[in-house]
């Protein structure tokens with residue numbers, strides 16, 4: 001007898017295809033950077049989280065190789081048993097110093113950091129208030145915690161206040177969770193106002209600095225620094241895998257908070273410690289970010305260039321299929337597109353013309369969009385090529401109605 005228990009997979013996949021939601025992986029070749037190879041062709045990379053161009057930096061590679069030679073490839077155990085190395089502590093201290101906090105803890109990924117931290121901080125008697133556009137790891141951390149989860153409208157401080165006024169008193173603890181830079185939009189959360197509300201209603205705040213770390217603030221430590229909110233009571237979380245060019249996640253804050261997480265965050269306690277190579281690479285990256293502010297300057301210069309170019313394009317080609325530039329204060333720039341079919345088509349056209357740009361569509365986001373991420377290491381001719389390609393696409397008849405909406 002053959003089982004039929006898995007037969008549902010086929011119609012489930014058919015449904016995904018029908019909605020234009022189906023995705024597949026595309027293996028890129030070559031070293032991480034602004035130009036990569038796909039199936040033997042060179043592509044300009046406007047889809048990377050490697051904002052400062054550090055993932056391909058030889059100094060990170062050298063640090064990782066040295067760590068492997070000293071410690072081996074695996075950390076061989078969980079952090080509380082045999083998996084802790086001095087290197088982990090050095091990285092945690094470097095993060096805490098950079099952020100101006102008392103202590104830090106590194107997880108094996110940012111996703112695991114959110115799952116473990118949120119589920120350690122709150123449980124069934126507690127309330128979580130979550131921004132509508134939060135990252136999947138925040139939402140799943142909230143679900144895992146068993147706390148009551150309420151969503152407030154994106155960046156809407158009044159909606160949040162309303163929900164706290166009516167709901168806060170029914171719960172023991174309360175936790176506000178938010179991206180600092182929204183990963184699929186590029187705008188910032190109103191952190192000072194969120195912290196004021198947290199003071200008023202006796203709430204904790206967890207801010208996810210995945211896209212802020214290395215990018216925002218005078219020393220690049222993130223949106224908390226940008227908003228001058230250092231020193232305020234706060235749970236800061238982030239990743240080592242975006243601007244820092246490595247892999248892993250971190251949480252930083254008071255000594256009590258970090259000590260508590262070391263004792264109560266299951267996704268840290270019951271998993272193998274970060275590899276020596278990733279740990280050393282992240283540590284080297286933090287030193288570079290602090291020593292080389294010119295990388296951030298180059299990044300913001302490129303962001304401005306692309307933002308201006310896109311704005312001009314939207315004005316010149318109002319019927320080119322590109323609807324509007326979403327508000328952004330980060331290297332994530334998004335152009336809204338009518339529907340999933342069109343955004344997929346645009347993404348493919350861009351790729352054929354040599355530009356890798358994310359075509360983001362539901363269910364990841366409510367409204368389909370082209371999502372461009374800028375790097376410090378993009379050169380002026382890279383930006384020009386992208387804008388020229390977009391101009392050709394927008395001015396061609398390809399979008400004049402040939403792509404049928406769903």
Ligand SMILES: *Cc1c(COP(=O)(O)O)cnc(C)c1O
Nearest residue numbers: 109110111135137183210239241
């Ligand atoms: C990427 C991302 C994460 C997850 O970080 P990883 O280290 O890649 O697991 C968490 N939150 C946000 C907002 C992100 O963009």
